[in-house]
Amino acid sequence: MDMVIRRVAPGEYEALGDMTARAYLDDGLLDFGESDGYLRELRDVAKRAAAAEVLVAVEDGRLLGGVTFVPGPGPLSDIAVRGEAEIRMLAVDGAARGRGAGEALVRACLDRARAAEGCTAVVLSTQRVMYAAHRIYERLGFVRTPERDWNPMPDRNDLTLITYQLTL
Numbered sequence: 001m002d003m004v005i006r007r008v009a010p011g012e013y014e015a016l017g018d019m020t021a022r023a024y025l026d027d028g029l030l031d032f033g034e035s036d037g038y039l040r041e042l043r044d045v046a047k048r049a050a051a052a053e054v055l056v057a058v059e060d061g062r063l064l065g066g067v068t069f070v071p072g073p074g075p076l077s078d079i080a081v082r083g084e085a086e087i088r089m090l091a092v093d094g095a096a097r098g099r100g101a102g103e104a105l106v107r108a109c110l111d112r113a114r115a116a117e118g119c120t121a122v123v124l125s126t127q128r129v130m131y132a133a134h135r136i137y138e139r140l141g142f143v144r145t146p147e148r149d150w151n152p153m154p155d156r157n158d159l160t161l162i163t164y165q166l167t168l
Contacts, residue, residue: 065092
């Protein structure tokens with residue numbers, strides 16, 4: 001069976017939240033491990049789904065990954081301004097990596113952005129060490145926007161997130 005990209009179903013919220021949290025933890029992306037405050041955000045799929053579009057990659061009934069598509073500035077956007085959509089919290093289960101789920105999820109976000117009236121670009125923030133994700137973004141035409149890099153915890157110099165943009 002082929003991989004399908006679709007909206008997350010309410011019955012999958014917990015599984016997607018756990019998978020997203022596990023992916024970030026296993027990749028060492030949360031500086032404070034299990035006690036990191038961002039872990040709550042990663043697990044709270046219901047909150048994301050209420051304010052944005054949460055997509056999943058599914059194959060043979062198995063959840064492979066997920067992403068949050070934010071159609072513009074709002075409660076879930078970090079850097080998007082008017083006319084920009086934002087991609088957040090892309091995660092693929094460790095056992096499913098290398099099969100195209102991450103790229104398929106990003107492409108689905110780009111399709112949604114292109115269909116959104118007035119949307120001229122897609123932006124995202126990523127950690128410096130997310131090399132596999134960077135390769136996906138660059139392969140799809142995203143370019144680095146260092147002038148938009150930012151730090152979610154200004155008291156910590158080592159948490160600067162790097163940014164990318166794709167002009168549609």
